[in-house]
Amino acid sequence: MTRTTPTPSGVLAANRVLPIVAGVAALLILLPVVALALRAPWRDAAGLLTSPGVLDAAKLSLIVSTGAAVLSLLIGFPVAWTLARVEFPGRSVLRTVVLMPMVLPPIVGGVALLAAFGRNGLLGGVLASVGISLPFTTAGAVVAVTFVSCPFMILSLESGLNGLDRRFERAAETLGAGGWTVIRRIVLPALAPALRAGIALTWARALGEFGATVAFAGSHPHQTRTLPLAIYDALSTDLDAAVMLGLLLVAISLAVLLVLGGRMLTR
Amino acid sequence: MSLDASILARRGSFTLQAEFALEPGTLAVAVGPNGSGKSTLAEALAGLLPIESGRVVLNGRTLDDGRQHLPACARRVGFMFQDLLLFAHMSALDNAAFGPRSTGVPRGEARRRGRHWLDRLGVGDLADRKPGGLSGGQAQRVALARALATEPELLILDEPLSALDARTRAETRRLLVGVLADFPGVKLVITHDPVEAMALGERLLVFESGRLVQQGTPDEIRRRPRADYAASLVGVNLFRGTLEAGDGRVFVVLDSGGRLSIPGDGLRPGEAVFATIHPHSVILSIEKPSTSARNALHGVVSGTDAIDGRVRVHLDAGPVRITAEITPNAAAELDIKPGSRLWASFKATDIGVYPR
Known part of the structure; x- marks a missing residue:
């Protein structure tokens, strides 16, 4: 077999130039985080971080983002399976619809949720008649955050499903396994890396969600004021607190990325 | 107790046509060059490829008639794949117990059956190993145990020896012959190796370009080959x-x-x-x-x-x-x-x- 190799000098030149750009990019990303750390009132850190408002917001953030990650998983797997495995005419339409929240400005998503599920929204009456009211509740915050972060789960699972060697599923079928057994015992274990990546991405996106939450669920202490909302609130009143909260978010996000996204980082 | 097949199957532009009957107890070998249709045949029998027309009847049960395709999981057709396809996240024992477990056998009984077959194939001591920790010959035995543990009515072995090195191959062939001799159902080995086909088979199905060109005992084919590949075989x-x-x-x-x-x-x-x-x-x-x-x-x-x-x-x-x-x-x-x-x-x- 013959192969055309690019001239070595061309490759070497690109290999010298592009890493420089990559290095500059990494510095530009790192700079604001470092600035944040330098600006932080470390002396008051303990007091700021243990104030009731901060602890509340942190707890709420963990609840909302974890709830959104779980909900995204429950919705995301069926959607990803349908996109990856079922052939039907509207497949690209479905993909466009479920990925739309990714490109939609989050605040628009929040307003749209309000129009649909708000008290005077399209389905607000129906929900109220069965005793459900989403806006300005923690459940509402979970819905808003899920709306924005679920596409990350769907994308991750769909690419995971497309990467599976389906012969193993066929082997399981010849051993007598029906569809659900194949999914439970063959597909899900094989999908573990994609599941981990999906959860990490979804959870991280959920943790930082601001626009949709503030529009749909408002910023109520103990109910919907998650860390990002608390930061926004603090920006106008107590900049030191805002910076400390910001660093707290950075730390949590990095931890998630390192714990769950290990495979993504090292591949 | 028998397999009756009359198959017209298509995959892409490739067409397979074959008509034959197999009796239990007889070791049948489908042999032919690459692309002759023997793998397509195996998939059609196992329910991995629906046939276009004809019928596949196993012990009186219609598996496929071109309109109704019984899914693979309901066929009771055991399949040992050329690439084995052992489940990497399960131990050898869990692999062997997977079939019984999937068909509703309680966990303890499924594991007992899995262990029985691992023992029968001489790999009982490797029950806790994951497939990644098995040698080629060991993995081969686990895969065969896994297929046998489902107690299939038809057992298909796709190129069971081709992935093994010469020494393991001779040993595995001996084991295979012993285990298959005890197997009560219909058994079909797929191979591209003429020497292996003549050595193993009690009945040969010779495939050439998607057609079953000759069938008979090795002796019949040796004495009176009726197709170019059969002639090159002998x-x-x-x-x-x-x-x-x-x-x-x-x-x-x-x-x-x-x-x-x-x-x-x-x-x-x-x-x-x-x-x-x-x-x-x-x-x-x-x-x-x-x-x-x-x-x-x-x-x-x-x-x-x-x-x-x-x-x-x-x-x-x-x-x-x-x-x-x-x-x-x-x-x-x-x-x-x-x-x-x-x-x-x-x-x-x-x-x-x-x-x-």
């Missing part, structure tokens, strides 16, 4: 022709052109026949042979193979292609190389003739 020259009488002699006029002189007892002129000549009955010489009783063809050497200490010489003699088997010494004396011009001669009495 290593004989196969010709197609029509009987003709003239000058007080009998000839086979070959479809490809040319004619062979044969002994003329009890044959009817005009009949379409096969003619076979074993390569070791073909004599090569540089000068034209003088004895008139011989058939003689003048041709060009197109290639040579070394097989078991003998040399096979392929000769293009105009429309006829013929293979001769000679000793390395003879090959050296004749100075044989591609392009050499030689005479190939053989006695009329060395030609086997039988109806098409």
